[in-house]
Amino acid sequence: MKIVLATGIYPPDIGGPATYVKQLAEELRQSGNEVGVVTYVNRLQVTGYREDDVVRVNKGLPIIRWFQYAKALRKIGKDADVIYAFSSVSCGIPVKLARLKKPKKILRLGGDFFWERYTALGGGLGLGEWYGKRSKVFGCRLSVVGWILKNFDHVVFSTEFQKNLYEEYFKKLPKHSVIENAVPEGNPEIHVKREPFSLLFMGRLVGFKNLKSLVEAVKQMANVRLTLVGDGPKKKELMKLAGSAGTRIMFVSPVHGEEKIKVFAGHDLMVIPSITEISPNVALEARANGLPVLLTEETGLSPAISEAMVLRKLVTPSDIINAIKEVQENYSDIADATSSSIAKRGWKEVAEEHMKLFNACAL
Numbered sequence: 001m002k003i004v005l006a007t008g009i010y011p012p013d014i015g016g017p018a019t020y021v022k023q024l025a026e027e028l029r030q031s032g033n034e035v036g037v038v039t040y041v042n043r044l045q046v047t048g049y050r051e052d053d054v055v056r057v058n059k060g061l062p063i064i065r066w067f068q069y070a071k072a073l074r075k076i077g078k079d080a081d082v083i084y085a086f087s088s089v090s091c092g093i094p095v096k097l098a099r100l101k102k103p104k105k106i107l108r109l110g111g112d113f114f115w116e117r118y119t120a121l122g123g124g125l126g127l128g129e130w131y132g133k134r135s136k137v138f139g140c141r142l143s144v145v146g147w148i149l150k151n152f153d154h155v156v157f158s159t160e161f162q163k164n165l166y167e168e169y170f171k172k173l174p175k176h177s178v179i180e181n182a183v184p185e186g187n188p189e190i191h192v193k194r195e196p197f198s199l200l201f202m203g204r205l206v207g208f209k210n211l212k213s214l215v216e217a218v219k220q221m222a223n224v225r226l227t228l229v230g231d232g233p234k235k236k237e238l239m240k241l242a243g244s245a246g247t248r249i250m251f252v253s254p255v256h257g258e259e260k261i262k263v264f265a266g267h268d269l270m271v272i273p274s275i276t277e278i279s280p281n282v283a284l285e286a287r288a289n290g291l292p293v294l295l296t297e298e299t300g301l302s303p304a305i306s307e308a309m310v311l312r313k314l315v316t317p318s319d320i321i322n323a324i325k326e327v328q329e330n331y332s333d334i335a336d337a338t339s340s341s342i343a344k345r346g347w348k349e350v351a352e353e354h355m356k357l358f359n360a361c362a363l
Contacts, residue, residue: 203272
């Protein structure tokens with residue numbers, strides 16, 4: 001089967017979708033499928049990274065890039081059996097513009113484009129609350145998303161949480177299902193609390209991650225340090241905010257592979273204080289390697305997958321301070337629980353679930 005994965009980001013870019021697409025592509029190829037990838041890329045990266053079966057489209061100007069992406073899809077996907085898109089707007093609109101007739105079109109949703117734009121502009125409502133707040137602007141956004149969804153034969157959600165939201169607000173939702181994220185294999189080891197207590201955030205530095213509150217919390221805490229590993233549009237603002245904390249708050253470039261595991265081993269607690277975090281891959285990676293995880297309570301991870309993680313309200317700096325202190329006081333028990341084995345859900349299983357869906361859609 002020929003499958004084209006249409007994504008907004010792909011390594012060397014960081015983020016859950018980039019990791020997911022690369023891992024899924026590799027697993028699908030190993031099972032004998034022909035797999036191509038189309039992704040956006042910054043201008044400086046267009047010639048810097050070459051990879052077989054990956055077509056990189058310059059982000060360029062808004063709207064224009066959609067047509068360039070659609071052109072790439074027509075070139076690589078005209079004879080494909082399945083086009084699998086990983087974003088409703090940045091990939092979904094180009095899929096519609098490409099007007100491909102042969103391939104079945106499937107959309108995966110592990111985030112919400114318009115809600116993320118709302119948080120990037122300073123909005124503080126969680127995804128569920130934001131959907132519940134009706135307005136004319138919100139109604140227009142629903143109409144746009146509904147228009148995009150109509151173009152797809154099937155929608156895959158990464159969580160029941162988001163599926164339930166869409167079932168409530170989109171009455172003409174296409175056929176849909178849930179395929180949860182992979183739970184990576186790891187080598188969980190018991191962590192022993194350090195002095196100073198060492199916090200880790202790893203991921204994109206964007207609005208909905210609520211990192212301003214995390215930085216403010218750490219600035220108010222004694223004998224605590226924070227490492228933020230990643231990049232993104234909020235980096236300069238966060239560095240300025242963290243300035244008075246000196247070396248207690250450090251910013252580090254993205255890491256991958258074995259280097260990521262070393263970073264996990266060098267910290268006491270991963271903190272993900274997002275306003276809403278639908279399906280955080282990095283939390284699963286940390287958990288699989290024995291690093292305790294403090295995660296926002298508004299998450300789509302199922303209880304089986306989030307087992308041993310500490311889920312709390314993490315909206316304000318005081319929320320975060322209280323939750324971190326709770327973890328410190330109970331660290332031995334939490335670290336012991338985190339070091340236990342978690343039910344494995346490998347990429348092979350995830351790929352098999354996708355192939356079952358792709359074959360059913362192609363009939």
